[in-house]
Amino acid sequence: MAAHPALELHRLEVPSPHLLPFAVGTFDSIGPLSRADYPHRHTFHEIVLVTSGTGLHVVDTRPLPVTPPNLGVLAAGQVHHWQGARGLDGYVLLLEDAFLLDRPDDRDLLRRLAAERTWTALGPREHAEAAAVVTEIAREFDERRPGMATVVRALLHVLLVRAARPPGAGGGAAGGAARADDGADLRPDAPESATGLAGRYLDTLEGPAALEAGATVERIADTLGVTPGHLGEAVKRATGRTPGALLRQARLLEAKRLLACTRLTVAAVARASGFTDPAYFCRFFRRETGTTPGAFRTAARIDTGPAASTTPPAERPSHTGGDAA
Numbered sequence: 575m576a577a578h579p580a581l582e583l584h585r586l587e588v589p590s591p592h593l594l595p596f597a598v599g600t601f602d603s604i605g606p607l608s609r610a611d612y613p614h615r616h617t618f619h620e621i622v623l624v625t626s627g628t629g630l631h632v633v634d635t636r637p638l639p640v641t642p643p644n645l646g647v648l649a650a651g652q653v654h655h656w657q658g659a660r661g662l663d664g665y666v667l668l669l670e671d672a673f674l675l676d677r678p679d680d681r682d683l684l685r686r687l688a689a690e691r692t693w694t695a696l697g698p699r700e701h702a703e704a705a706a707v708v709t710e711i712a713r714e715f716d717e718r719r720p721g722m723a724t725v726v727r728a729l730l731h732v733l734l735v736r737a738a739r740p741p742g743a744g745g746g747a748a749g750g751a752a753r754a755d756d757g758a759d760l761r762p763d764a765p766e767s768a769t770g771l772a773g774r775y776l777d778t779l780e781g782p783a784a785l786e787a788g789a790t791v792e793r794i795a796d797t798l799g800v801t802p803g804h805l806g807e808a809v810k811r812a813t814g815r816t817p818g819a820l821l822r823q824a825r826l827l828e829a830k831r832l833l834a835c836t837r838l839t840v841a842a843v844a845r846a847s848g849f850t851d852p853a854y855f856c857r858f859f860r861r862e863t864g865t866t867p868g869a870f871r872t873a874a875r876i877d878t879g880p881a882a883s884t885t886p887p888a889e890r891p892s893h894t895g896g897d898a899a
Contacts, residue, residue, distance in 0.1 A: 581653060581835060582614040586668050594723055595670035598712045604666045613655045613835035619684055621667040621733070622646040623708050629659035631693060634827065635834040635874050638693040643701040645737060649688035651780050653831045665708045667730075677727060682773060683734045691737065700736070707733045772812035774798055775805060779824040785848040791817040825849070826862050833867055834874035840867045 584607060588597050595618070601608045608622075613632070624644040630637045631646060633654045640659065648654055650671065656662065674681040696704060711729045714722055778784065778794055794817070795805040802817075809817045829847040832838055838846065844855035859867050 581831070582612070584610075584614055584616045584618075586616070586618040586670055594673070596673045596715070596723075596726065597668045598708075598715050599666060601663055601666055604668070608666050609656050609659060609662055611656055611659070613653050613831075615653045616648070616650055616668075618668050618670045619650055619688070620646075620648040621684075622648075623665045623704055624662065625664040625705070627659055627662035627664075629662065630657040631659075632657050633692050635830050641695050643696040643704075645694045645696055645700075645704055647684065647687040647692055647737065649685045649780075652688060652692075653835055665712060667708070667711065669730075674727070674730075677731065680727075680731050680734055683738060685776075687734065687737055694737070694741065697741070700741075703736055704733065707736070769812045771798070771800065771805065771808040775809055775817060776813075776820070779820060784821060784824045785828060785846065787845070787848055787850050789821070789848055791821060794821075822858075822862070826859070829855070829859060829867070830870065830874070833871040843867065 586595060586597065588595065597604065622645070624631075624640060624642050624646065626642050627640050629640045631640055631644075631654065632638070633646075633648065634652055637657065640662070642664070671681060674684070694700075707729050711726055711733075714725050714729065775794065775798065778798070783789060783794060783797065791805065792802045795802045798805065800808075806817055809815070809820065813820070825847045829843055832843045832846055833840075836843075840856065841852040844850075844852040847855065849855035849858070856867055859865075859870070863870060865873075
C-alpha cells in the first residue's frame with residue numbers, strides 16, 4: 575500500500591540493498607526506529623521475536639499486548655507503532671520483497687501470516703524453536719561465510735513454516751494469535767490457477783492502484799490482462815470473496831489507518847482512500863463499520879494513543895541494520 579505523506583514511510587537502509595536487502599539484529603543494534611512510538615509504515619517486511627518488555631504493539635489501529643515471548647509478522651505497508659513500551663528486547667528481522675524473489679511461496683506465506691497471525695503469544699516449545707532459528711540466522715548473517723544468503727533464506731523458510739502452524743501444534747502450551755485486519759486469505763485447497771491470479775490481485779490491492787480515484791475491478795482486471803469475469807471467478811474460488819468486496823476492504827483499511835494515525839481532515843482521508851466525494855465516503859464508512867469516520871477516529875485514538883509522535887520528523891533517525899546490515 576502506498577504511503578500517504580501524513581504517515582512516515584521507512585525504507586531499509588543497508589550497505590548493498592541490491593545484493594542483500596536484508597538485516598537482522600537486536601532491538602538495540604537495529605536502532606531507535608525498532609522501538610518507534612509513532613505510527614509509520616515500511617517499504618519492507620519485519621519479523622520481531624520479543625523476549626522481554628511490556629506495553630502495546632499497535633498494528634493497523636489494533637492494540638496488541640506485549641506478553642513475551644511474542645512473535646510479530648508485519649508486511650510492507652502495514653501501519654504500526656509501539657505504545658507505552660518498556661524494556662522491549664529481542665530480535666528484529668527486516669527484508670525487502672527482493673530477498674525472497676526466488677522464493678515466492680515464502681513471500682506469500684509471510685504476507686498471509688501478517689494478515690492472519692500478525693502477533694502470536696508463544697508457548698515454551700514454540701519460543702525455544704523460534705529463538706534457535708533466529709539466533710542461527712543472526713549468527714550466519716554476522717559471519718558472512720560463503721553461501722550465507724542461501725542459508726539465511728532456508729532458515730527463514732523454517733521460521734515462517736513453523737509460525738504458520740496452529741498454536742500449540744506438536745505439544746506445549748501456547749497463547750493465541752491475533753489478526754491484523756479483516757483481509758482475505760487464499761484457501762489452501764484452491765486450484766493453483768485461481769490462487770496465482772488471486773494473489774496478483776491481492777498484491778495490486780496493497781499498492782497505490784487500489785487508492786486511485788475511479789479505480790474499479792474492471793480497470794484492475796485490464797491491468798492484469800484478464801477479463802473482469804475471469805478475475806471474479808478466480809478470486810472467488812481462491813478467497814471466497816468477490817474482487818469488489820476486497821477492493822472496498824482495502825480502501826476501508828486505508829481510511830481507518832489515516833483516521834487513527836493522522837490529523838488529516840475527513841475530506842482529505844476520503845481523497846487519500848480513493849473517494850472523490852467526502853459525503854459518499856462518510857456513508858460508505860458508516861455502512862461498512864456501523865459508525866462515522868469522526869466517531870471511529872475518537873475511539874481509535876483512545877485505544878492507540880496520540881496520532882503523531884512528539885519527535886519532530888527531521889530528528890528521527892534512519893531505519894538501518896546498523897553494523898549487522
